Amino acid sequence: MSISKDDYSKMTDKASPNSPIFLNCLKAFIIGGLICTLGQLIMELLKNAGLGEKEVQAGTSSILIILTAILTGIGVFDKIARHAGAGTIVPITGFANSVVSPALEFKHEGFILGTAAQMFTIAGPVIVYGIGSSFLYGLIIYIFKLY
Numbered sequence: 232m233s234i235s236k237d238d239y240s241k242m243t244d245k246a247s248p249n250s251p252i253f254l255n256c257l258k259a260f261i262i263g264g265l266i267c268t269l270g271q272l273i274m275e276l277l278k279n280a281g282l283g284e285k286e287v288q289a290g291t292s293s294i295l296i297i298l299t300a301i302l303t304g305i306g307v308f309d310k311i312a313r314h315a316g317a318g319t320i321v322p323i324t325g326f327a328n329s330v331v332s333p334a335l336e337f338k339h340e341g342f343i344l345g346t347a348a349q350m351f352t353i354a355g356p357v358i359v360y361g362i363g364s365s366f367l368y369g370l371i372i373y374i375f376k377l378y
Contacts (some may be wrong), residue, residue, distance in 0.1 A: 258315055258316065258318065259315055259316045259318035260318065261318070262311065262315035262319065263315060263317070263319065264318075265296075265312075265317030266308070266318070266319065266324055268375050269295070270291055271293055272289075273291045273294050273295065275288055277290045277291060292323055295323050295324055295327070296323060296324075296326075296327040297308045297323040297327075299323075299327035299328055299331070300327050300330075300331045302361055303327070303328050303332055303335070304330040304331060304335060308324075308328055309332075312328065319353040326357070329357075333352045341345045348376065
């Protein structure tokens with residue numbers, strides 16, 4: 232059975248309708264902005280608690296990561312991400328979600344072979360690329376003494 236390119240194109244257009252780009256961008260902007268606003272609120276609370284700048288930065292990141300991990304674990308973050316799209320990926324919350332989601336998906340295989348082994352399937356390449364590019368950048372700075 233052979234199908235023409237035009238027929239195939241019509242079938243794919245029918246099977247995958249166009250998404251509302253403007254609405255998706257608006258949702259991503261609003262929800263991503265709310266996540267960043269939450270981060271700013273956490274920063275201000277930690278500053279008002281008397282913590283130093285480095286402690287505030289580390290605390291804010293840690294709290295956002297922990298909140299995302301908890302929300303991912305109970306299934307709420309996926310519902311938010313379904314509406315927000317890229318709005319949840321841009322902040323650090325996207326990274327936390329990419330670590331927790333595969334771990335939950337493979338927990339039935341056990342702690343070591345399931346959760347621990349699968350935890351970095353998505354985030355692992357990002358970590359490797361980040362460390363590798365940081366090393367390369369530092370090496371270039373050192374060689375050319377740009378610092």
